[in-house]
Amino acid sequence: MTVRAEQAIARYGDLNTAVERSGLPAQELHYAWYDMQAANADPPPAGGRKLAECGTIGAHRRHLRYREPVDPACRQAYVDWYAKTKLT
Numbered sequence: 001m002t003v004r005a006e007q008a009i010a011r012y013g014d015l016n017t018a019v020e021r022s023g024l025p026a027q028e029l030h031y032a033w034y035d036m037q038a039a040n041a042d043p044p045p046a047g048g049r050k051l052a053e054c055g056t057i058g059a060h061r062r063h064l065r066y067r068e069p070v071d072p073a074c075r076q077a078y079v080d081w082y083a084k085t086k087l088t
């Protein structure tokens with residue numbers, strides 16, 4: 001995520017408007033938007049829950065939630081997940 005993408009989304013109010021008007025690369029905006037959603041998500045229920053393994057969308061989400069660095073495997077999982085959501 002980049003600061004300029006985050007600022008563009010904040011300024012234009014939503015992802016689609018930011019993509020249309022900010023002139024920033026759509027993928028960069030999508031990453032920033034997704035990261036912002038994940039950062040605002042509720043924390044997982046405490047205790048006992050098995051953590052998702054790296055390379056899954058669940059692990060990617062967890063990294064963001066706990067502000068951990070996102071490794072390449074998890075970033076790729078997000079890219080794959082995102083591509084799938086666009087196809088269906």
Ligand SMILES: [Zn+2]
Pocket residue numbers: 053054055059060063070071073074
């Ligand atoms: Zn990971």
